[in-house]
Amino acid sequence: MPVEKGGVTKEDLKNFKTEIVHQFHVVSEGIITQVKQVAEGVANVNERIDRTRQELKEEIDSKTQPIAQAVAALDGKVVALDGKVDRIYHELKTEIQETRQEVLAAVKFSYAELDKRLTTLEKEFLELKRRVEKIEDRSIS
Secondary structure (H helix, E strand, O other): OOOOEOOEOHHHHHHHHHHHHHHHHHHHHHHHHHHHHHHHHHHHHHHHHHHHHHHHHHHHHHHHHHHHHHHHHHHHHHHHHHHHHHHHHHHHHHHHHHHHHHHHHHHHHHHHHHHHHHHHHHHHHHHHHHHHHHHHHHHHO
16 A cells, blocks of 8 residues: 555655656647747748848849949950050150150251351451451541
8 A cells, every 4th residue: 555645645646747747748849849840930041041142142143244244344445545555655755756856956957057147147247347447448548
C-alpha cells in the first residue's frame, strides 16, 4: 500500500509527475510549432529580400548600363578631342614661330633698308650743304 506523507501518496505524485510531463510536452509542442512558424517566416522574408535585391540590381543595371555606354562614348570623344587640341597646339606653335621669324627678318630688312636710305640722305644732304657753301662762297667773293 502506498505510504502517505502529509496527505499525498506516491500514486498522487506519480500522477502529478505524469500530468506535468504531459503538460510540458503539450507546451513544448506549441513552442516548437511557433519556432517552426517563425523560422518559415524568416525564410520567407529572406526570400523576399533576395528577390527584392535581385530586382533592384536588375533595375540599377538597366539604368546604369546606358550611362556607362554614354561615358565610354564620351571618353572616346574626349580622347579624340585631346588629340586634335594637341595637334592644333603644335601647328599654331610652329606657325607662330615661323611668323615670328618672318617678322624679325622683315624688321631687320626694313631696318637695313632704312639705314641705307638714311645714309644716302645724309650723303646727299652733305653734298647739298657743300654745294650751297660753294655757291655762297662764290657769291660773297
